[in-house]
Amino acid sequence: MAGVTSEIPPPAEPPSGVRRSTTREGSRVVIIGGGPGGYEAALVAAQLGAGVTLIERQGLGGSAVLTDVVPSKTLIATAEWMTLTESSRELGIKPTGGHDGSLEVDLNRVNQRVLRLAGAQSRDIRARLQREGITLVDGTGRLDGPGAVIAETDQGQRRFAADVILLATGARPRVLPTAEPDGERILTWTQMYEAADDLEKLIVVGSGVTGAEFAGAYNALGVPVVLVSSRDRVLPGEDADAAELIETVFRRRGMDVMSRSRAAAVHRTGDGVEVELTDGQVVTGSHCLLAVGGVPNSEDLGLAQAGVATTESGHIEVDRVSRTTVRGVYAAGDVTGVLPLASVAAMQGRIAMWHSLGDAVSPLDLQMVSANIFTAPEIATVGIPERAITEREVNGKITMLPLGGNPRAKMLGITEGFIKVFSHRSSGLVLGGVVVAPRASELIFPLTLAISNRLTVDEVSAAFTVYPSLSGSIAEAARLLHATET
Template sequence: MAHVAIIGGGPGGYEAALVAARLGADVTLIERDGPGGSTVLTDCVPSKTLIATSDLLTEVESSAELGVDVPREARADIAVANDRVMALAQAQSADIGQRLEASGVEVLAGTGTLDASGGAVIATTDDGERRIEAQGVLVATGAHPRVVESAQPDGERILTWEQLYGLRELPDHMIVVGSGVTGAEFASAYNGLGSPVTLVSSRDRVLPGEDEDAATLIEDVFTRRGMTVMDHSRMASVERRTADGGADGVRVTLTDGRTVDGSHCLLALGSVPNTGDLGLKEAGVELDDAGFVTVDRVSRTSVSGVYAAGDCTGVLMLASVAAQQGRIAMSHLLGDAVHPLDQTKVSSNIFTSPEIATVGLSQVHLEETGTPFDVAMLPLASNPRAKMQGIRDGFVKLFSSKSTGIVIGGVVVSPRASELIHVVSLSVSSSLTVDHVADAFTIYPSLSGSVAEAARRLHRQV
């Protein structure tokens, strides 16, 4: 029986462990923080739980239009919300732990390092060190928030996204530094929860790496809801300060000398891979200049028998991609059928309000590569179900191959866009044509009807 050692119990690690156990391997998983890793305990699960509270308040704010009389202003009790966040994270971690146990996976609480031979892992636990000989090793150690010398988090006023859940009072003024996915999500969330928010963006718009139409719409929504968005503004430093009257707070100084004062500051400056002190270089595992593990499409590293998955690889830093990389790694290692990771068919979602969901090739990629394509874009404001629900912000956009009519990408901006994108994802992954999508029945009225209508507009008469 093959023995597999997995370092890291996040989505890449625990999904890999379940696949390996199902394929008959003897599996040992080493995790420092608990089943699910930081994704479940301090990152993705907590953030989306907090966002759920924010989304509910956003819906309540617009309820008068639908004939609902809310007798007083609805506000979030952030202490109660954060208690729920952490309780749910612990429950999810426990569920994962039970699945692993039921599958026969040995879980060790501790840290792991790769032996110089690459064929063993040294596990360090409270009981001491243990050498685990393995026919295959998976490194799935994730990443952690990037910080800089001039902006050191203190866990009270200057915070990373892993430290937000200790707040007991809603910030009087939250300054978010960084307008990528994490910064935009939390800026949207705290704006919805009722905090005044300033979003500091070093680029010309929020979400600079996303679909331009979607990013422009989200920035318009942010400003309309009272958020201050500072474009072309790069942070130089963040410091704790005492304001007039003795109020505790923070000051963000920009590179052009301007300052922004607030009660709290969230640093959303990107992620750093957890690849130090794992023995990777000593074993010959190749890392890139930023410290990410270099892998191929089946998650192999440069060392035979050693695989890597998740954020430590820097390959589309999404929980769903981490899980898929882990599954692929174990299938390849243990001789099962393998479908290599195809990044052109990955779907993702940004949990702002409204959400932005994308799949397949982007418009920028299509234009930069000179790929002939057709595009159709429909505003949700014209959708009958959206009108009934009071939804004005959002759209559906589809891209199809000009020569074949096959759906090659799409963008959905809408409440619950993460659910609506699935039909587009199926179309992209299965190489369906726009006529296939258009001919499938949709419910009337429904938001998904806009996907079918966009496909109909891309029909080319024979």
């Protein structure tokens, strides 16, 4: 091919103290995409003795680090400080001096910190990959048949022959034909960190996870927020009790939640925006955030020419060990549409390398995946949903324990939240759970371990917990599911 040079990187040295896999040592691995699926796969492949090339066009860490997970969760962590003061007077804390004790937020400084931390994380990932001997290419990659990759760089094209290829190109925000983002007033979640100077009233279109997280964060930071939800409640795909609690909290904190309201169009009005609803209503604000899902970055990858199958939505078809329909070509992360979580993308990437390079591997099991929604309080879930039991798909039992009765929660002024545990009615195996609480993302781990290790509720309840602790309620909920029938 004219203008294309063929390059085969040498095998990377494995980290100190790590035993090489001898099955496919020296294999050439090329990864397109440097997000969690890509860079975690690269580390595993290098550990197993492969020569690894990673091609990334945006920056190491991908959108998860630069524009999505790390920035949004940093913003939310800042907003969390504002919600922590809600119970201050009840706890006996009062402001000194003559002012009212209210806190002000400098959104410019918040955004500067958000972007600074995202950039630092990206640089840390780059440094780690370089230490492991991974060849990094700044550019855009595409398949050149099933056994090679073309990278478009500032220096021209480069061609990499490969024994194994991983596609981990992620996804981008979906936009509406009648609501094109302009980067100033009509924004996707990747553009929100440029809107600090004059963010006077934010309209969030979409009440799924992304919409709820951003709406809750900006509301806590003191920005008036209107949340436009086309469904009966926010977070329509989540646990019903958890979603109802979060919507109640949103309304209590002054958020305008417009249920059963679908956006038809968004218009720029000079110094603001107008969101036109399908029922004719018009909502005005200074900015509009579009949070209506994502679109896989599967175009221009040469998939059809290589024979890689995709779904109608454009996602790359994969099995539980991340294989596509072409031998030697794997895919991981949001481009596959399996589950839009950074942790799942990373696991898919690792599984792809373990499988392709001949190491021990277990197929991806989504029942083992814990997920978290970073509202305040947080919502964490793992295992089967409650509806699997209520709709009699599973012969299970349910217990729900309000967090307000926990002694540690009382000390911390926590009045909202609960813990649910689901178990099999006959065997007592832990099948799933929901935690709604501050730092629920940390509290869900015992239930994740229980499911992963096939523990029963009796085994969970028999383990010691610290007194007083929020985790004590997990053991108590498990104890309530003890089987007394004979």
